[in-house]
Amino acid sequence: MTVIDIESRMAEPVDDEPRAIDPGLSREDKIFHGSVRSIGFFVLIVFGSIGVFLGYQSIPTFSHYGFSFLTETQWNPELDQVGIAAVIVGTFQVALVAIVVSLPLALLTALYISEYAPQRLKSSLVSLVDLMAAIPSIVYGAWGFAFLQEHAKYVARWLSQYLGWIPFFSVDTDPNAALWAQTQFTASAFIAGLAVAMMTIPMACAVMRGVFAQAPVGEREAAVALGATRWGVIRSVVLPFGRGGIIGGSMLGLGRALGETIAVLLIISPAYDIKWSVVEVGTQTTSSLIAGLFGEATSFQLSALLTAGFVLFIITLVVNMIAAVFVGRSRSGSITEA
Amino acid sequence: MSAQTMEDRPVEIERPPAGAHLEAIGVSAWFASHKVLERVSLEMRPGIVTALIGPSGCGKSTFLRTLNRMHETIPAAKFGGEVRLNGEDIYDAGRRITETRRSIGMVFQKPNPFPAMSIGENVLAGPKLNGTRVARSDRDALVERSLTRAGLWNEVKDRLFKPGGALSGGQQQRLCIARSLAVDPDILLMDEPCSALDPGSTNVIERTIGELKDEVTIVIVTHNMQQAARVSQQAAFFLATDGTPGVIVESGDTEQIFGDPKDQRTSDYVNGKFG
């Protein structure tokens, strides 16, 4: 038996450098790689061009109106007074109401499914949340308009009665009158926001629940072993772990709320001024503006609408990218779903 | 009596063993700029089971993966040296890589039967995937022969249509062995095939290795010294001290590596002084 003598096996000592290896892609593989690569790039180009395209279409509008397009509140094409200031404010108001309502509800629902629900119900509840997300926005819009509004207007009145000193809740009518003007409390950003919340809740909830489910079992067990109650485990392990998912999920919902069209279209009464109050009748959002005015727009008005669309595109893109950063940066890394 | 070297050792069986002759010459491996193997050379002959032993992290698995060109599937992996199958370097630009991998089979540490296929389909997956046509009439025979060689036939012959994942760990691993055998390789590389299995399954697989060694040249990486002593005729001891790339410190007849090691480090390892 010998200790293998390396040097003697080779004619002369070789330089120890890596050699270049042909990966050995067969022809079949070259075709495969080429095809999917072209599909990928095709998709990249088509989608990348949407933004570029909208931007290009907004050049005529910006060159005509200049910066005032962003500061003008009225939308009167006949009078050449066109601007999206009021519309953008309205968009954010609706989205804000939606987030304020949906964040706590989505969080509570996600916690319920992940921490409190009986084991055999869990997958059904998860499917139910996904189903809620799949219900078309027009159904929520119809429900919001014909049903929710009738009940929520009382809440709106209560808000203006007792919190009316906050500008958000003030309405230009007397809420304490015996025959109070009900129509002043309908068709507002508040009602629309509630309907939009029905769409953002399942979206945010799915992300949050997915994150909570990944909270490390080891940490949970450590907390329980120290004598923590269920809420104690949630507070010390699940919520800190899920922080990124909570924020990310909410921002994803925010992105959706900013772009929601049909439910808003069905509920609100268009009004083009910047107002603080969200419970008062009358507002307008970007997507509702485009959908509503699109039918009768001349080509120049169409350009104005496209410009509004471009602004909306940029806003939602930024919001979604921030959301992705939060979701990606959390300890849970890549959470997916929905 | 003249001194016997590795080359001259007589092979004591009735007929010449099948299987091919595999030789690593000066094999080095890197992951990006981090070198993990330093000019490793080893001869693996037919009829002999070669065990690669040594503590974790010494490059045994990496070395094994250079033998069937799986090492390069990892991004930023680099290779140096030669691996000769029956005299020809498998890394030559002219050689079909898929053909090389067909003739040098591999069984992995974690059993990985294809879940989307039944047991029978798993065995036939090899020919199907590398484009070898098997006549319909020969298929059943191939499945039976491969499963028999892997020592699994009697246990699954009545349920060849059940999914491949529905077996115990030991059975899954034998299925993977059968699958590798179905493409008729000359060499079978086994990367710690029993480390995830219970002692009963380990026993069956070691018996299978013993039965296969005259048909296929086997190289097995193992952490378990007793296993190396049980199944192999030749052993190579790998070692890498902190930061340095792995090398083979000593190799040769298994009985002598364990009973009369020439190098102090080998002696320390086989006597359990470090692990």
Place this chain on the structure above:
Amino acid sequence: MTVTLERSVRQDPPADGPDPVDTPRTVGGRTRDDVFSLAGSAAGSLALTWLVFTIILGWTGRLGFVIVWFIVFAALYAAVTSWTNPRIAVVDRLASALVTAGAATVGIALASTVIFTVVNGIDALTHINFYTDDMAGVAPRDPLTQGGILHAIVGSFIMVGIATVVSLPLGVGTAIYITEVGSRGGKWVRTVVEAMIGLPDILAGLFVYVTLILALGTQRSGFAAGMALAIMMTPIIARSAEVQLRVVPGGLREAGLALGATRWRTVKGIVVPTAKAGLATALILGIARAVGETAPVLITSGASTFLNFNPLSEPMNSLPLFILFALRSGQPVYIERGFGAAVVLLGIVLALFVMARMLAKNRMSR
């Protein structure tokens, strides 16, 4: 000082004797304190709220009543618990109450939506002509015995069909590119796909309108709507498919390569079949999303009243669009038709969901 340790050897029970009895105990579970403090607080707070809310303060509105009731309940529950339990138990119970209430609120809202829609649409749904006729020649005020939504159903099918034919290969192909080929290009594609998932639906419609209809001169048609839907569907399918492909263990790919397969055969023969159920689920969910989209369809195809099988010419109606126009028409009968169509739409989405869930269950049981 030495300690003597007891020594014991296990005695197996005699082989032919009776088996020693060994039944598990019930552990945990609710105590009487749990049940009664919950029920008592609920009842007590209900009574208190009724007293204060309705009688003393004279507020109106059912929604408000429920909100106040919950607040009073929480306070009462906390008080009752604190009499016999330490602080962490009180906090724990309050948290449970809050979380359960939050989930229940969402559940009730969802149920209310579905029930409301069904209740309002039920009248229209009981007429057989609702499913077999279109609205050609039917005035908005005509009774429910005339007219139907066949054209909208057919239109939805055709548009979603076109969208699927386009977005499935593009979506899955993109996913395969990202996971199986990788490389830097793959990362860019992935970033863009993820960004496009959040694209507001109206912008997809606008994009198709301005490119296909204005620039290329085609009319508003079912085909254009199908393209707009494809723009919405492709990123969703691509992302879900990517997730499903990534879940396939790397060991399977390695096993395939080690058997001598090319990368293409590994993907085709191993990776995709393993991910098949997940990919089908992704597709079904994408379709469910597309069938309910209103805004892109609004812009790219007109709301017609007649049955139209040709996606390349003439406006083509679809379920969501029909609902939109029906609800805004202001005619009670037409509105009822709208709700009926909404129920049909909900039914389609639900059917797709059930299919997706059955597929997922199938995969689990293998």
